[in-house]
Amino acid sequence: MSPPLAETLHEWLRVTMRFSMRHFMRFAKENNYSIPQLNALFRIRHKGVCGVSDLGEEMGVTNAAASQLLDKLVQQGLATRSEDPQDRRNKLITLTEAGLRVSEQSMQARQGWLDQLAERLTPEEQSDVQAALQVLIAHAQALEEETELS
């Protein structure tokens, strides 16, 4: 039989996915952004400054596709593409103010329901949950670092 914690983690993920996806899709539709566009904004923000191929790899597409997607982001004023003075073959992709703002907004749309959720807990529940999540986050970050090396 599967360990109870793993099962509970799975269930929590299912719940969060349902909530978050619904709100995220609605945000995308209402503001006329495509999923790949928003995805790209997240990736750039998380990676920090990066190259076109980096972005493509992160998103699982060819660098041609990444370059084309980037064109649109630049057109819309959400990102900039500049030459790397160190190695002029490289391009340095960064988010603009506007790009950062959109990324924040979509994050908020996706996660806003968590604020409502937090309010529903008693103070005691709040501190227990808070502690538990910190544990999970710490372990997850360790896991992420390990798997990135391989």
Added chain:
Amino acid sequence: MSPPLAETLHEWLRVTMRFSMRHFMRFAKENNYSIPQLNALFRIRHKGVCGVSDLGEEMGVTNAAASQLLDKLVQQGLATRSEDPQDRRNKLITLTEAGLRVSEQSMQARQGWLDQLAERLTPEEQSDVQAALQVLIAHAQALEEETELS
């Protein structure tokens, strides 16, 4: 300032999204399913038997689009479409065995890393986290039910 619990919840969601999306996209690509297709499988599974318009509404597209998407699922043997004997305008959409299996597999691809994560916790951490997540799940379900009414 924002309450610490909400902030921690946000961070945990960011982490889980990064992990889950990466694995999910890879699964989709390797097995040649599109994101909307897998999304539809989830929706049908979660909703149980449902109509074409229900599906469209859940996915935020017109019922024409839902009908076309469903065509492909039926072609691939992942879902069935049958008449509702009660009201013959309605169609009853159900997952086939194969459809259920694909949905399970993609879920596992998306959530498998949670098993690794669970193993990393000490027994004490495991039971604390387990309890905390149960609290969150219960509150989230209550929240979901309330918002579905409105």
Added chain:
DNA sequence: TTTTATGGTTAAGTTTTCTTAACTATAAAG
């Protein structure tokens, strides 16, 4: 300094997904 490798762009074309509009069939209301 010629050759090769790397990073990125452009062009052409394919596939997927979606929309609107017209249509069919059934059910409910007048």
Added chain:
DNA sequence: CTTTATAGTTAAGAAAACTTAACCATAAAA
């Protein structure tokens, strides 16, 4: 019994995202 509303399908076409292949510029290697 006629009208209207509901559920779904089909057709035609638009838009998005992706791929491969050819290409340019720069850097590193021989």
